Every structure is written in C-alpha cells, then in structure tokens.
Amino acid sequence: MPRTSLITYGNVRKSFPGPAGAATAVDDVSFEIAAGEFLAIVGGSGSGKTTLLRLTNRLIEADGGTIRIGDEDVAGLDPVALRRRIGNVFQNGALFPHMTVAANIGITPRLLDTPASEIAARVDELLDLVQLDRKAYRERLPDELSGGQRQRVGVARALAARPEIVLMDEPFGALDPLTRDALGTDYRALHDQLALTTVMITHDITEALLLADRVAVMRGGRLVEVGTPAELAASREPYVAELMTTPRRQAARLAALLPESGAA
Numbered sequence: 001m002p003r004t005s006l007i008t009y010g011n012v013r014k015s016f017p018g019p020a021g022a023a024t025a026v027d028d029v030s031f032e033i034a035a036g037e038f039l040a041i042v043g044g045s046g047s048g049k050t051t052l053l054r055l056t057n058r059l060i061e062a063d064g065g066t067i068r069i070g071d072e073d074v075a076g077l078d079p080v081a082l083r084r085r086i087g088n089v090f091q092n093g094a095l096f097p098h099m100t101v102a103a104n105i106g107i108t109p110r111l112l113d114t115p116a117s118e119i120a121a122r123v124d125e126l127l128d129l130v131q132l133d134r135k136a137y138r139e140r141l142p143d144e145l146s147g148g149q150r151q152r153v154g155v156a157r158a159l160a161a162r163p164e165i166v167l168m169d170e171p172f173g174a175l176d177p178l179t180r181d182a183l184g185t186d187y188r189a190l191h192d193q194l195a196l197t198t199v200m201i202t203h204d205i206t207e208a209l210l211l212a213d214r215v216a217v218m219r220g221g222r223l224v225e226v227g228t229p230a231e232l233a234a235s236r237e238p239y240v241a242e243l244m245t246t247p248r249r250q251a252a253r254l255a256a257l258l259p260e261s262g263a264a
C-alpha cells in the first residue's frame, strides 16, 4: 500500500471474564489502516468489532499487543490527546437528550477549553458541513429531530475537534434504507473532503463494499481477512465467500430486473 499507516494493530488481545472463565473477544488481531483510508469492519454479532474500536480509543485497555496511532502507542497517550485525534459516531447519534443540537456539537471543544465564540462559529460551520440549516436546527433538542438528522448531528459532534480519525459503530444501522444510503454517501464525501481516516462497523456487507476502501472481516475475535471489495470478491476463505453470497445474489437479481439505462 503506497500510503503511510496511521493506525497499526499488532497482536491485539482482549478477554472478558465470563461464567465459564475468561472469554476472548479480540484474538491476536494485526493489521494496518492507512492515513486517509475508509475501512469497514464486518462480522457477526459478538465477533469483536466493538471491542476493537473501544480498544482503539482506550475506552477499554488491551490485555496484550499494541495499538499505534502514527508512531505513538495509544497506551502512552492521555485520554484528552486521544479525544482530539479521534472522533466517535455511535448508533442513533447517542446525543445528550437534554442538550440542544449546538450544545451537543460543542461538547468536545468545550471539554478542551475552546473559547465560547470559537465554539459557536465552529458549530455553524459543522451544521453547514453535515447539511443541516443553521437557524432551523441549532437550538433544537434531539427528540425534535428525525433519526437521520440526529445522526448528522452525531457526525458533526464527532468532527468538532477536527480529529484526523473517526470511529463509527453501526452509525446508520437504525435508519430507513433511503436515509441510510444518503447519509452513507454524504459521509463518504466528507471523509474525502476532510482527508479523514474512518473506521466504520457495519452489519451490512453491501454498505461496507459500497462505502469503504477496504473491508476487515472478523469472526470469533479473529481477523479473518482484510482487503478491497475486489480482493474479498476473489477470496477463497470460506467465511468471506459465504459473506459475499448475499451481495452477489442481489447484484445478479437487480441486473436481471433493471434494464440498463438507455436500453429500454
């Protein structure tokens, strides 16, 4: 890969205590994410996707291995420094319900002691970026927004401190298909425009293939494969081949159902 690596996972391991002893959630995972890359993580429920993200921003600590951002080990970074470098987008926006849109978006700059006038200007800039009308939305509360609008605010909040990395955990999972598609496409454009490095968990392999530069496939805590959509399509790994069955079948059926433009 020509680009430099920004996030490097080296033999990362994490177990949680369980009723039958320690259960391994992330099992010896090693791979690199390049600066500017959009990486999707897919895998079944309980395959370790969220645990890997939470290890990356140090919401939890690894039992073994290293995670580096640039040439720094995250274990040696303080949480404030990490918060500057990494923005997080959660399912349903995870907005604070009693706080306005502006207060939600400004929360990280406020924690970083940014002056109030600067925060207000930044909030407006971010509302423009995620295509929400400043005047109409700044003072609304989260329950006065649609799911898609809430998620746009969630993206704006994640970008508020100008992070270089954005971690997204099923960001568009709870949205209807049209809104989901629009938000995914808009976010991908933002990723490119701001030269972000994005790691997005999704259960939807089709979404992963359409949005990401590369897709990491996890199963039982292990990284089964990581590659471009074309590389995954050519994979002989049985689980990856199985995952690719649905998008392949859908693509074939759609191609048969929809006449090519101009052919009708």
Ligand SMILES: Nc1ncnc2c1ncn2[C@@H]1O[C@H](COP(=O)(O)OP(=O)(O)OP(=O)(O)O)[C@@H](O)[C@H]1O
Residues within 6 Å of the ligand: 016, 017, 023, 024, 025, 043, 044, 045, 046, 047, 048, 049, 050, 051, 052
């Ligand atoms: N705090 C915790 N305490 C105990 N076990 C945990 C904890 N967090 C995760 N686990 C376990 O670790 C494993 C991996 O969980 P994780 O949430 O990373 O999976 P996931 O792939 O993100 O799943 P999903 O797609 O359902 O969100 C699961 O078996 C889960 O039960």
